Amino acid sequence: MSVRVRFAPSPSGSLHIGNVRTALFNWLFARKNRGTFILRIEDTDVERTYQSAYQGILEDLQWLGLNWDEGPYKQSERLDIYKSYAFKFLEEGLAYKCFCSPEELEREREIAIKEGKPPRYSGRCSRLSPEEVSRLEAEGTPYSIRFRIPKDAYFVVDDIVRGRIEFDVNAITGDFIILRSDGMPTYNFAVVIDDYLMNITHVIRGEDHLSNTPRQLLIYRALGVNPPRFAHLPMIVGSDRSKLSKREGAFSVRELREEGFLPEGVVNYLALLGWSPKGDEIKTLDQLIEEFSLEDVSPSPSAYDPAKLRWINRQHILRLEGERLLEYAMPFLNDIGNYPKDWLLKAIISIREYAETLRDIPEYIKKYYLNEVSLDESHRDELLSGKGAIETFLNLLRDAEDLNSIDNIFKEAIRMSGIKGRRFYHPIRIALTGYDSGPELVEFIPILGKDKCIERLEKALKFLEE
Structure with missing residues (x-):
């Protein structure tokens, strides 16, 4: 079967470098293996979904040159599909209706915490008789659908990045919701149904999704299919190895673009977060495709280094064809952009060795060519x-x-x-x-x-x- 991967962001805000690194590694893996790169929008969380964020995702990926082969698919347009599979599981006895109110669930959680136990659902609705279920439905009691965890829920995953990982699901979680009372699917359920129907062969994502894997493996087993290969990418941390924060500078694609970074520089730098190519670190997109290997990705956290990003961006400014560099620089030139094109091209090429970002270019043009010389x-x-x-x-x-x-x-x-x-x-x-x-x-x-x-x-x- 040919390689099929997906990038599945939620349109709740700007794409940050962690998202983009995930998209990039999926894209490189697909291109390296002549596979298919699918864009899927996970927009079932209505309160946190914004149309502007959706448009921003498309623009950011296009700016970076990460073109998709299928999609964008929207989960919000596939709700009937998820509902049909939830009720199929219900009919097969793999799931059951849960009539517990949020208040009841919170009381259960508080009691478990007080007793020093991990908070998990007790499974009491799984023991309701058919008559009790019918009565509650007749009374109009809202219900969600929970997946029933079997006693033998134990999995071993050969993760491409992290190696052998074992999951004893019963030790991790109780029966979990797959369809909420409002008819919306939960993340772990919808993502597996989509990956199954879209024939995804490899799931390449951040290690923060590692905890989702056991629940998802249960759903694959319920579907009667083999799961895809998993590759959980290392976290991106700050330069001091702590959680990434704003003090590190810009780390959304939009901010990087507005600060004058080249897409070539951003892609090159993000490719190095967790993966080390042979030879020169400065790579074109074609070189990254040729050399990329998931097996060479390190499981250790990767430090975001703004200085390294600027250095790599400068190398791409130096190597970029002049006309292309002028095209990139034009939005930053303001009034300087009104000078004749031939003059601008020569001026930019003459000063580009000093520029780390496109924002630097007009400053150096003014410094050497337009400002009055000040002698003291x-x-x-x-x-x-x-x-x-x-x-x-x-x-x-x-x-x-x-x-x-x-x-x-x-x-x-x-x-x-x-x-x-x-x-x-x-x-x-x-x-x-x-x-x-x-x-x-x-x-x-x-x-x-x-x-x-x-x-x-x-x-x-x-x-x-x-």
């Missing part, structure tokens, strides 16, 4: 030592017909001034930018333009006269 006393000695270099270069620049041969102009200025190396270039750099470092002057000067260069060099010489 800290620059005076350096400018004085290179005054001859500045004057010689300025005179040659005034006579230059174009700046295509800027290298030749530099060579001639060096010959005429007798100044070379850093003593020649560094004063000119300071005069032109006001900074000790920046874009290569042979790239920078043609982009800044002849008139602007002359203006800045003249200003530097005038500063020395003050």
Whole structure:
């Protein structure tokens, strides 16, 4: 059977990095095995479901390049399916009607806690006679449907990531609800029915779902089918190994996008949370697909490192094709975006080695090309030592017909001034930018333009006269 996996988020808020890492590993596994990646929306919790969150999920996945092959399926549009299976279990004696009120269940829970026992349902409605059930139904007493846990409920799972895991279900839980009194299915029931009907072969999800596995295995057994292979991914923790919190910075896809991270950078970084590829860590999507292996995912928690994310993002900014980088940067450029496209492209390429995110790009363009050069006393000695270099270069620049041969102009200025190396270039750099470092002057000067260069060099010489 060909590989079929699913990503099944709840539309209750923005996709965070844990969700996205799960989606990514499912997607990579599907693409690596020429399988099918299914998008399913688990929206049965009406009070916590938002249309805006649903749209956000679709937009975030599309932005990241994680295209789906089937779906999106919505659980809210499949309620009749879940109800039919719940009543099928009822008819087969695998489940029963529970008429206990929330108040009664809470009293049971309090008593169990007081006695030092794990809170679980006592199973009293499973002992009701058919006559009692009929009477309660006739009285209009609301009921839920509970799954009856058999005495031999013991499972061994060969988890792809975590290895052998044993579940003694009776030691973990009591009979559990599969259909609520309002007709809505519970998570553990709906997810198995969907995975069964959608022929899911591998369930790849966070380890926080590990506790759901025994209940789900019972439902697979009730359906008379083999469960899919499970792979429970390690938790993502903060840099201090504690629970991830806002102090770590942005960790929803929307926030990362708004902060100027590239989809290529985000995907590359998240792929490394729990999985270690061979060789260079900087990978394209195609390279990730080729190299990805669930067997190589570590069960140990993965630390979210914002600095590492920024570093990886910078590497992708450096490697991205210029036109594509300009396209990504445009929403962040504001008024700068009105400059001619050719000029913008050259300016961005010249400063991109300094940018960790797209938000940095307009700041560096302004810093080197648009802001007025600010010179102060800290620059005076350096400018004085290179005054001859500045004057010689300025005179040659005034006579230059174009700046295509800027290298030749530099060579001639060096010959005429007798100044070379850093003593020649560094004063000119300071005069032109006001900074000790920046874009290569042979790239920078043609982009800044002849008139602007002359203006800045003249200003530097005038500063020395003050």
